[in-house]
Amino acid sequence: MNLEELIKNNLNIDSSKIYFNEPIAKYTSFKIGGNAECLIKIETQEQIKELLKFINNNNIPLTILGNGSNVLVLDAGIKGIVAKIEIKKIEIKEQNEKIEVTVGAGNKNAELAGILLKNEITGFEEIAGIPGTIGGAIRMNAGAYGKEIKELVKTVTIMDYNGNKKVLTKEQMQFEYRNSIISKEKYIVLETVLELQKGKAQEIKQKMAEYLENRKEKQPLEFPSAGSTFKRGENFVTAKLIDECNLKGYKVGGAEISTKHAGFIINTGNATAKDVLNLAKHVKEEVYKKFNKKIELEIEILGEGN
Secondary structure: OOHHHHHHHHOOOOHHHEEEEEEHHHHOOOOOOOEEEEEEEEOOHHHHHHHHHHHHHHOOOEEEEOOOOOEEEOOOOEEEEEEEEOOOOEEEEEEOOEEEEEEEOOOEHHHHHHHHHHOOEEOOHHHHOOOOEHHHHHHOOOEEOOEEHHHOEEEEEEEOOOOOEEEEEOOOOOOEOOEOHHHHHOOEEEEEEEEEEEOOHHHHHHHHHHHHHHHHHHOOOOOOEOOOOEOOOOOOOHHHHHHHOOOOOOEEOOEEEOOOOOOOEEEOOOOOHHHHHHHHHHHHHHHHHHHOOOOOEOOEEEOOOO
C-alpha cells in the first residue's frame, strides 16, 4: 500500500487538510524546494497525537514545519509526511506585576505582536518583526536587537514522538544561541507561556516601527530568503567577514549574496537549493581562506539527497 492509500484508509484527520505531492516552495520564505510526498496542516494537539500514532505504527518519516522562514528544502523534496503546525491560541492573564501570555505554536510572531500592542503589553517588540511562528522562534531561540525569546519564556508545552505531553521550564529548555532542546530531543512545540509587562501603546508602537524601519533599511526584504543565512561567530561578525571577502553580489545560479546585507543569501527568482548550498560552500571556503574562521549555516536543511 502506498502512502496516499495508507493515509486515506488509516489516518483520522480531515482530508481537506491533507495534500499529496505538494510543492513545498510555496510554504517557505526562500520559495525553493521540491515536493512534499504528503503535507498535513495540523490545527489541534489531538491531531498531532493522532499523526504520531500513525507514523509510529507505519514507520513513516515525519518533518515538522512552522512558517518555513528559517529553512532550505532540498530540490528532491521531502519523503514521508510534513506536518505544518498551525495550532493557534492567545490567552492573556495578569499575574501581579507580570502578564502571562499563552501562545500556540502556530501563531505568527507578527500576529501576536499586534494583539500585544492592542492590549498595551510590552517586552515582545524586538521579536515582533522576525518572520515565522512562535513554535519556530522557541525551537531556534530566535532573537533580534539584543533580545532572545528565551528571556521571555516561562514554560513550553511540548509533545514527544510517542505522543506524551510535557511542560518544560525555561531551564529544561536548554536554550542556546539559535538552538534549544526541541531540535536535540525531537520534541514538537505545542504552546508557550511568555512573561511580559504592561506598557504604553504609543511607546510599543514606536519601538516596533523603529525596528521594522531598521529591517527594511538593512535587510533584503524585497527578495525571498530564509533570513540570516549564517550564524554569528563567537568573536566576530560573520556578515562583516563575508563583506570583506568582497562577496556581496556574488552569484551561483539564481542564488546571490545580498548587496544590501552580506549575511543573507537571496533567491533572485529561480534559485535551486543546490545553488544556495554551492554558494554557501563558496562563502565558507573564502572566509576560511582569508580569516581562518569557520562559519556555520543558521538555516535548517530539510529533505534528503539533492
